[in-house]
Amino acid sequence: MSEVPHYVLYEHAVGYALMKVKEFEDAGLIIQEVDASIADVAKFCGIVKLAAFDPFKNTEAALENANAISEGFSLQFGSKPVMSEVPHYVLYEHAVGYALMKVKEFEDAGLIIQEVDASIADVAKFCGIVKLAAFDPFKNTEAALENANAISEGLAHTDLINFLESSLPQKKKKLLLGVNDSKLAGSLTEANLGIQLIFGGVVTEILRGVRVHFAHLAKDLPHHSLAKAQLSLGHSYSRGKVKFDVHRVDNMVIQSIALLDQLDKDINLFGMRIREWYSYHFPELFKLVPDQYKYARLAVAILDRNKISENENIHAEITEIVEDEDKATEILEAARTSMGMDISEMDLANIERFASRVASLTEYRQRLHEYIKDRMNSCAPSLSALIGEQVGARLISHAGSLTNLAKYPASTVQILGAEKALFRALKTRSATPKYGLLFHSSFIGRASTKNKGRISRFLANKCTIASRIDCFSEVPVPTFGEFLKGQVEERLKYFETGEIPQKNIDVMAKAQDEAKTVQEKVLKKRKKAAKKAKKIKEQAESGGTDGAEPVPETKPKKRAAEEAVEDAEAEEKTGKDSRLHGRDGPGLKIGNDKDIKKQYVRRLSYNEIPGSISLNGDEFPVEEHHHFTSNHA
Numbered sequence: 001m002s003e004v005p006h007y008v009l010y011e012h013a014v015g016y017a018l019m020k021v022k023e024f025e026d027a028g029l030i031i032q033e034v035d036a037s038i039a040d041v042a043k044f045c046g047i048v049k050l051a052a053f054d055p056f057k058n059t060e061a062a063l064e065n066a067n068a069i070s071e072g073f074s075l076q077f078g079s080k081p082v083m084s085e086v087p088h089y090v091l092y093e094h095a096v097g098y099a100l101m102k103v104k105e106f107e108d109a110g111l112i113i114q115e116v117d118a119s120i121a122d123v124a125k126f127c128g129i130v131k132l133a134a135f136d137p138f139k140n141t142e143a144a145l146e147n148a149n150a151i152s153e154g155l156a157h158t159d160l161i162n163f164l165e166s167s168l169p170q171k172k173k174k175l176l177l178g179v180n181d182s183k184l185a186g187s188l189t190e191a192n193l194g195i196q197l198i199f200g201g202v203v204t205e206i207l208r209g210v211r212v213h214f215a216h217l218a219k220d221l222p223h224h225s226l227a228k229a230q231l232s233l234g235h236s237y238s239r240g241k242v243k244f245d246v247h248r249v250d251n252m253v254i255q256s257i258a259l260l261d262q263l264d265k266d267i268n269l270f271g272m273r274i275r276e277w278y279s280y281h282f283p284e285l286f287k288l289v290p291d292q293y294k295y296a297r298l299a300v301a302i303l304d305r306n307k308i309s310e311n312e313n314i315h316a317e318i319t320e321i322v323e324d325e326d327k328a329t330e331i332l333e334a335a336r337t338s339m340g341m342d343i344s345e346m347d348l349a350n351i352e353r354f355a356s357r358v359a360s361l362t363e364y365r366q367r368l369h370e371y372i373k374d375r376m377n378s379c380a381p382s383l384s385a386l387i388g389e390q391v392g393a394r395l396i397s398h399a400g401s402l403t404n405l406a407k408y409p410a411s412t413v414q415i416l417g418a419e420k421a422l423f424r425a426l427k428t429r430s431a432t433p434k435y436g437l438l439f440h441s442s443f444i445g446r447a448s449t450k451n452k453g454r455i456s457r458f459l460a461n462k463c464t465i466a467s468r469i470d471c472f473s474e475v476p477v478p479t480f481g482e483f484l485k486g487q488v489e490e491r492l493k494y495f496e497t498g499e500i501p502q503k504n505i506d507v508m509a510k511a512q513d514e515a516k517t518v519q520e521k522v523l524k525k526r527k528k529a530a531k532k533a534k535k536i537k538e539q540a541e542s543g544g545t546d547g548a549e550p551v552p553e554t555k556p557k558k559r560a561a562e563e564a565v566e567d568a569e570a571e572e573k574t575g576k577d578s579r580l581h582g583r584d585g586p587g588l589k590i591g592n593d594k595d596i597k598k599q600y601v602r603r604l605s606y607n608e609i610p611g612s613i614s615l616n617g618d619e620f621p622v623e624e625h626h627h628f629t630s631n632h633a
Helices: 027-036 041-045 060-071 111-118 124-126 141-152 160-168 181-191 202-217 222-243 251-278 292-301 306-312 312-322 325-336 345-379 381-387 389-399 403-408 410-414 419-428 441-444 449-472 478-496 504-542 557-566 626-632
Strands: 008-012 014-022 048-054 089-093 098-105 132-138 176-179 194-199 584-591 598-601 613-616 618-619
Touching: 008 060, 008 441, 014 041, 027 098, 060 176, 060 441, 060 557, 089 141, 089 202, 098 160, 098 292, 111 124, 111 202, 124 132, 124 202, 124 325, 132 160, 132 202, 132 410, 132 441, 141 160, 141 222, 141 312, 160 181, 160 312, 176 181, 176 202, 194 202, 251 292, 251 389, 292 306, 292 312, 345 389, 381 478, 381 618, 389 403, 403 449, 410 449, 478 504
Parallel strands: 089 176, 176 194
Antiparallel strands: 008 014, 014 048, 089 098, 098 132, 584 598, 613 618
């Protein structure tokens, strides 16, 4: 716990000031007193008083002291503030492991800074100042990611502590170790390694040179592996920070819902055009079949009504389209007695071609709708379960992204899509709109006229909660959306009958418990599906290898992968492949057992490719990537 200092040093542009602090038993008391006295000069002067002041002689002295404070001074942990000394060793963290660099002895820190600056462009000269003393490679990419996360947070990983204990000399009394980060220096100090840690100043300049010439300092490491290791760690580290998941990209939803709206307009326009066109020849069909998709298919099937008797299977074809035998008979009778005009073969050919395009466009619209449902269930399952896939997709599209929608307050979500009406109402000082895109939800239509505004406000609140859960959950599941939908249903009943709904805290507690169970099942299903898909892919690839037994003809890979996902839950765990699995999911063994003992690569995706690592769509050969590990393990 921070103690109360007797004095504090204040650096000003005119000089140094030493302030005497009133004695307090607890640090918490002085913090409260200072906060309360910020606006009261007399009260603050009773806590802090000026004890001594040393003005600078001139502006040059002020500049020198300012530069020394910003660069030349470094806190030496466990001691008083001193001028930054030349460290005996510096710690350098690389994507392939930890490196301990021995520094040439200098009496003055200023000399080494000049030497390092002069040797940045000269490798041989720099290698005479800094040399590699010890190197500890990471066992696998998982260990590299764990150490990178620990260093970024200023924590000392156990691998780093063990490396320093085994590599630093123990006989020397005063050993200075330079590190790049002050937080990391504090964590290493707490580990009680028996060394003094410094950072900044000289250490920064030395590490800058090490970073430039590391490939020459570590000659035993393959240079091509260093770049690949950095790229691999960069992908995994950034993915862990932003929680990137290809299945949760909302850009596809935004484009798909815009395409769906355009298709609806085009299909409606083309449907009206084909009706007007074909009605010259068969005007009675329009009244018998009002559906545009069925009308277009019937126009292709019937085509020339005068030759309808020549086709023996016409009745079965029409029955299949309209799904009603009586309706098919009625259409045939109307075709025989139609008042339509006769048209040429060329006109019929163009009608057939256009009607086929309209029918295929309608079928594609149905497939696109299913695609949007699938994408929304993977991107925003709770929002989809609450208000439906289409309304949820329109909200995301209007907001720009799921993240933007999650940032909106409930009042903004309520009128999202009704901006013109809102500004018009504000301009004319009339009633503002009660809802925007939420009007298309079924809850608004089921509510009475006086309760539409209330249920719209309540629904917008739940949509905001659902979008935030979907946006910031690692494994989004529709459980919360289903419980939120139940709350909206209860609120509708409350408006109609006065029945008091459940408390929100009780509902969310139940939803959280059930969501944990569902998330565990989803993760388990993904791992099993990945394992099954990997086996099928290996069998398919091994079918053409020389010297291997012929593998029976397998199904297409896509269909096999789909069956693997469907049968994932029913598959029993087997022990023979358990060694290929890490704690985070399926893994891929690297190298041979003789060279590397129990080294695994964490799979950042579930698409395993034998002999390579897949990171965010990029593939890296495993043997080349970890060649240095087998030599230095």
